[in-house]
Amino acid sequence: MIHLPVLIADLGLILAAAGVITLLFKKIKQPLVLGYILAGLLVGPHINIIPTVSDNKSITIWGEIGVIFLLFSLGLEFSFKKLVKVGGSASITAIVKIIFIILAGYLIGKAMGWNDMDSIFLGGIISISSTMITIKAFEELGIKHKKFAGLVFGVLIVEDLVAILLLVLFSTMAVSQQAAGPEMIKSILKLGFFLILWFLGGIFLVPSFLKATKKLMNDETMLVVSLALCLVMVLLADKVGFSPALGAFVMGSILAETTQAERIEHLTKSVKDLFAAVFFVSVGMLINPSILITYALPIFLITLVIIFGKIIFTVLGALLAGQPLKTAVQAGMSLAQIGEFSFIIATLGVSLKVTSDFLYPIAVAAAAITTFTTPYLIKLSEPLYNFLNKALPIKWVEAIERYSSSTEGITTMSDWKILLRSYIFNTIIHSVIIISIILLAARFLNPFIQIQLNAGANSTIISVIISFILMSPFLWALSLRRIQRTAYSHLWLNKKYTRGPLIAIEIFRIILGIFFVGFLMYEFFETWVAAIIALTLVILVMIIFSRKLQSFYNKMENRFMLNLNERENRTPNILPWDTHLTEITVAPESELVGKTLVDLKIREQYGVNIAMIERGRINISTPSRDERLYPNDKLLIIGTDDQLAKIKPLFEGIVDETLVSIPMEDMSLQKIIINSKSSVFGQTIRDSGIREQTQGLVVGIERNGQRILNPDSNLVFENEDIVWIVGNNKKIPELLK
Template sequence: MHLPDLIADLGLILAAAGITTLIFKKIKQPLVLGYILAGILVSRHFDFLPSVTDTKSINIWGEIGVIFLLFSLGLEFSFKKLVKVGGSASITAVVEVVFMLLIGFAAGKLMGWKTMDSIFLGGILSVSSTTIIIRAFEELGVKHKKFAGLVFGVLIVEDLVAILLLVLLSTVAVSQQFAGSEMLISILKLAFFLVLWFLGGIFLIPTFLKATRKLMNDETMLVVSLALCLIMVLLAVKVGFSPALGAFIMGSILAETTQAEKIEHLVKSVKDLFAAIFFVSVGMLIDPQILLDYSLPIIVVTLATICGKLISSSLGALLSGQPLKTSVQAGMSLAQIGEFSFIIATLGLTLKVTSDFLYPIAVAASAITTFTTPYLIKSSESFYNFLVRILPQKWLDGISRYSSSTEGITTLSDWKILLRSYAFNTIIHSVIIVAVIFLASRYIQPFIAENVVIGIQSTIISLIVSFIIMAPFLWALSIRRIQKTAYSHLWLNKKYTRGPLIAIEIFRIGLGIFFVGFLMYEFFDTWVAAGIALVLIVLVMVIFSRKLQAFYNKLEKRFILNLNARENQKPAILPWDTHLTELTVSPESEVVGQTLASLMIREKYGVNIALIERGRNSIPTPGREERLYPNDKLLLIGADDQLAAVKHILEIEAPEIEQENTFPDKEMTLQKVVVHAESPVHGLSIRNAGIREKAQALIVGIERGSDRILNPSSDFVFDTGDVIWIVGNNKKIKEVI
């Protein structure tokens, strides 16, 4: 019986990936590099090893891997996070991306590369690796330091910039020139569909998930989530964008729903499988001989990445008003390239506009910078101290004054508040109205003419349907009152502001009339008919203004409810939002000498102390009567905001002290255990199970069906199917539960 090549190749790929990743896990290196190495080994470049034969099918699987990888990144992205990152992260990211685009292009041209290779090199170097940075921060225990918050904000902005780069590079690759008009059209087109998809997705998808919640088990939720992802992929391709963009957008929409964590958990296995195939296919495209032949360009690209990102990110952070120390630490954290760089390089190969050597050079530079990132982060404070010693005192004083002065620029005037609200109102409703007009003229009218009635009747019916859909948004665009308090202040307190306010209102009304005229133009051949219809529609808008307001308010309420549903859900802090971190008790802290019972850290902050390390002694899951002493190292479990609050009472000293000694021998981890009928703890309460005493472990959360219990009481009785979130030694936990 003949086995299809695809199955044989898939078995070979997964076997090679499994072996290499086990090795890389053992030596504590990124699994992505293991996948790439596996791809090199099963490629046609190694004759003495079995190799993949059906490369076309594997490439298709790799494309599916890109889709699910971007879908997963979207689930972690969230547009609301982008709004909250603030000006500092946005300025830093923009300065870095622009700087690295120029550096990459210049480096390519200096090495004699073609223009398109140089352009794509700039795109490859401009985006840092979220996966590598998060992993390094967790290993080094710096997740709660000031610069880490800035870095996370920059990564969120970079995700969106990377999507924009995919669109722009596709445009450049197709046109083979820097046509300003085409670039502008591409940007406007991307912005239009981003707004439209986000608004439509937030309004429809959470409502759909809520309505079908009782029907959703894990299997159906996984199927529905992947179906939504692929539907958005089809829509993105239909309007001329890449499949990766559609997957990312749907992920970011689902990230705003109450089911986001569950979907992310369910999709993870599928994403890991296809992402592994994608990265293996990346390795298959690498010819080891090319790496040898282009060793000098690899070194140049690597140095350009590290030095360029360090300088550009630090400069961007300084310009945004961050202190020198935070800026330097952020710059050294962002000095690498990763997942999006591979995708951009793949785009160049797919469109056949880049040379064969660019891809392996990008992968090699990514591998090298992956290794250097933890060391750069670890040495960032030492490098800052070095800069303080060598820089002129005038420069340091100037940076300090600039940083201090920008901290106070937080208030918004009434004009800024009003103009910002008007801008959002105009953009959002204009996008919706334009979408309705094109939908009506290109789909609704032809459908009615073909299936219902023909001639002028189909046009009139289409026009009425279109106007009914548009009417609430036309009212919001042209008539709705926005920011009434700020508007009243400007109107009553400063008479010279009334002219601009009246001009704004006239502009809003004129814009609404323009859109109505645009709708008429799409349906009528003569301007006379269009003018008559325009007058009738304006009259209808005025007569039914109150009903339109009531209907629009219902739509807006539903949208806001869906948008904020995830933040408003109870409990607000989920077990899997928690993680481990290390803090040191400062000698100046008020907690010194007090017992854990008197401090009530768990009760006040929701944070559990998993381990105390005092000199050479370790105290796992300390009791209530244990006291805290100066320089005690605490291993804490909690959410970001909880740990940040506890940090303020434990670490008092202003200078951040790098902790060289961690807990390598304790193997304290946060893990999930499912209770079954044969479990030793089945039917027992937490107190009677003796988990704390036997395994020196701490139960921090329990899931029972759809209920989630954080910090359960000692009387809680375990039952079949309970999911226990527990922190402790992995081996001891397995022996007890």
């Protein structure tokens, strides 16, 4: 007899419980995440109503796989370029909210007598809002086109990155058992170093690889390649000491910059859904119901902090960022929940064994409650704004409006700001690349040449030459490349007292380049004399081949920028005044299907413009007046909230109830025999009313041994005709009996 492995049996039990419970939750229109958690509670070790999972360690492995694919999918929706584009408003709002909520969580934890680690983890758990729950609520309420939704999505993007940072910081704190110090700073710098390195390398290599293999990529190979890239980055992250989930998130964000992002997201959705379900079930398995009863009061207090704290501090952050009062209130009411990253942070505390047993169930309970309340809070956001607008002193409301208007005009940058920002980016990016080349050469290249190629003493010289060749374009860009020529010229020519700082900056760049060359020599040479000789030769080579280095670097930079902006170039970037872009899909039942844009007169009647039509893999930018709309076309439309709200029902279509009143199972092919007493006897097919009264269609008539397929509508029914009809099997017999 074949023995079924415990892992497969447990997985089957988990998915069976998840399937049954989530069907119930789908029926009562509640978030599926809560269904998964309840399923985990039922099959967990604390409830014995149904068979329970026998090997918790194996399920932990499935849960870790679930986290990897969950964060990979979040990364596909993230992208670092989106983080740059969300601007100061979303960044300020998110940072203000997170700082105050972490502080509030820590203080309430200490007030309840918890230790420092529990209180710190509590602050991190309740600080991050749920991207999945918020987007799902927006879709169900039909408000994704609202202007405040753009601010909310921007805040969620910033929070995703902060959550990754918190995972790294909390891991460091768990190991060092302290909240500050050199280890914390080292972890932050290490995270920043690898994020920059992975992003630069990923954007340079991955899109180029996908373009080169585009003709070979069907759906199957694209799925395999995408998951392979994800898991390769997971291995790299684990190799350098980070969480595997971080690697999955980074690869997702890299793929989000490619033109294949939507396709990859679609192909990996099923994989993500499967393992995310296993993860959330594993979350439920760790809940002890007795702990929930014992800690009912802390759960209640923490839920209040999440809801009211997030509303207050999000509104405060949005107002400080220059958002109008209405937008700030709507954003605050939309972000008053915790979700997937909160579970991951709580799981981290459990896996590292630095948090108490009660913290995890409390976090899950608070997440469940706030998930339920999210849609209702979003619905109440506008009434709350109307109340505040009337209740607040008029001077306060006017001051908020003046501040919001004044911040919108701050868009210009001085020449100094432009130049310094470019120099900072140039220095950080190229320093990271150069340091990584040196460390890779010293740790891996040199031992490989020495051992595998039997180069002996010559391995050092070979390694230095290879390293320098790889470094040289980036050394040139770091130390000698001209940056922001226009701003530099303005500062040099217009104000003489700016020449001193400019010269100092250029000298610093040259010294930094020499330092990195010296660092390379220090890694490979033991004597100072050899290092100085090598350093002199390297600098001479840099000067002699400066033009060739410039040409080579420019080619690499152009390739990088092409990969970085390729997806963006497919979509027009138009954001004037209070208008914004939103995506609307043309429903198959919409009355707009088949009509040209000139016939629809959307711009003239509603004041909106169609910026782009996405039809399968075809993108039509700024479509012409003769372009027709087809079912499932995705349109990028620009307009105000009110304009988009008016036009949205047109694209969704109004369903004629008479056309969908017949269930599919009620439609069938039926045989009817006509006699002299039949109501349709002596009438033509057209005049019989079969089509109008029964939604039936006459497809054949058998008369005197002859068969007439798809008869003419003018054919008259005769006695003993055998009629074949496709239609409602309940209505047709009534008409023809």
